[in-house]
Amino acid sequence: MLRIAGITPFSTVDWPGKLACVAFCAGCPWRCPYCQNHALWHADSASTDENELYALLEQRHGLLDGVVLSGGEPLAQPGVLEVAMRVRELGFMVGLHTCGAFPGRLHELLPYLDWVGLDVKAPWDSYDAIARPAGGVRPAEVIRPAGIGRSIGEDRPAGEVLPADVIRPSEGSASHTAGTDTAASNTGALVRESLDVLLASNVELEVRTTWHPRLLAVDDVARIGEELASRGVRTWAVQAYRHVGTTGELINETVFPSDVPAELPPLFEHFEFRRA
Ligand code: SF4
16 A cells, blocks of 8 residues: 555646656655655655545546656655556556655666656765654754754654654665665665666656755755766756745745856756756
8 A cells, every 4th residue: 555645636847848647655754854745744644545546547548647656755655666566557657756765665666667856965974964864863863954943853752753664664675785775874875875776777867956055055065966967967956945835944045046056057968946
């Protein structure tokens, strides 16, 4: 079963160039301070399951290109694999929005994916400051960037995790060498591994970085861009922080296209700055 918190039946913006419906999966192992989907953090935010998705698709043949599995974090649930297979069987393409916390499960899902939007949130060595694990790291252990006050994770007792069937990253592919599939620590290593999984595949990839000036300095953004380019990423989108829909933990600041160092866009075949 796939716990789904809601389905958007028609979207032109969640998969560039494609008409898709979007299934918002319930549950996420991380607590990013700019999250706009915090209502989906917990598994019990689900209101439906894959059967509603299948019923919708049966009525959308010829009208939709595919399904975007979004969230929350779709790969937090083992059931995502079966759903992706079924969506393909129904004649639709499969897109995925992921934070990269589950490289093993991502590896398993590759044969059924047509496009992935992967978040790369920070330089690898400071990743836990933004991708704060929900239960594996106590808030005090997380290095907080300047300007961040209360940890969102503090609304749950330290050590509490989502239900075991949601947060069980080690259930990733046994054949994959990803021994680091633990979403509770060293988040940067997990995302780097997910990126490598995708770059070694033929799946179309867009890497996205959300930029709040209190979380990422210009130098941090430059480091991210240079790292992505050196690894072979061809499509990178920098998204200005959007205050609407967040918990309000961060102050409402933004960055502008002119803030992006001029040397970064030419490093990519496709570069886009997405305004707030
Ligand atoms: S990875 Fe971060 S931004 Fe994405 S759903 Fe989870 S908490 Fe929100």
